[in-house]
Amino acid sequence: AEDGTQYFPYESVYAIGEVKTTYRKSEKPVEAFTSTLGSIRSSLQRDPAFPIELSNLMRSQTPEHAFGILNPLFSFMLFVEGKGFSVGDITELYSNTPAFGLPNVLCFLDQGVVLFKKEGGWNNGNTWSFYSTHPLLPNEVNLTKHSRQSGNWYFTEFGSEDSRAGAHFGFLYSLISSFLGRCSLQAPDMATYLEQVFTVKQVREDR
Numbered sequence: 001a002e003d004g005t006q007y008f009p010y011e012s013v014y015a016i017g018e019v020k021t022t023y024r025k026s027e028k029p030v031e032a033f034t035s036t037l038g039s040i041r042s043s044l045q046r047d048p049a050f051p052i053e054l055s056n057l058m059r060s061q062t063p064e065h066a067f068g069i070l071n072p073l074f075s076f077m078l079f080v081e082g083k084g085f086s087v088g089d090i091t092e093l094y095s096n097t098p099a100f101g102l103p104n105v106l107c108f109l110d111q112g113v114v115l116f117k118k119e120g121g122w123n124n125g126n127t128w129s130f131y132s133t134h135p136l137l138p139n140e141v142n143l144t145k146h147s148r149q150s151g152n153w154y155f156t157e158f159g160s161e162d163s164r165a166g167a168h169f170g171f172l173y174s175l176i177s178s179f180l181g182r183c184s185l186q187a188p189d190m191a192t193y194l195e196q197v198f199t200v201k202q203v204r205e206d207r
Contacts, residue, residue: 049069
């Protein structure tokens with residue numbers, strides 16, 4: 001734009017993140033970012049891209065945030081220093097907010113990461129069988145305080161004290177790389193964007 005502002009079509013945006021030097025509890029940064037994600041998803045829409053083998057019925061019933069579509073939106077927060085963080089700061093938020101409404105991962109370089117594990121169980125007659133996409137790790141904390149059929153959020157640490165920052169950053173980098181590797185870039189409908197731009201301009205001129 002004339003003032004140097006850059007615009008990116010939503011069809012070409014596959015990940016959104018916020019990087020902060022320090023975690024400050026009083027600012028409620030996770031709550032603020034979660035609210036921003038909600039605003040983005042409610043104000044920006046795009047047609048989901050499906051794998052060719054997905055049936056028409058599954059396509060009509062699959063929401064934008066579901067795993068398996070080719071153009072979902074990945075979200076993350078990275079804190080370089082998180083010494084002021086406590087799992088109790090976000091327990092209520094993560095217990096009462098649907099998983100798709102929260103950042104995919106929180107990364108505190110010096111503390112740990114918050115990630116979602118798909119979990120569930122089924123009844124085999126007289127016994128229950130349970131599964132998890134990732135095994136429980138030492139010192140892992142369940143943030144949601146109860147078992148959900150779809151899974152739970154956990155706070156965990158990777159690496160030793162000397163290598164913790166690198167291990168946590170590597171985990172975040174691996175997640176983002178793996179996610180983007182499964183995406184398929186979609187072409188934006190520029191005619192729709194330009195129509196909206198001119199409509200907004202016309203309204204402003206009328207006022």
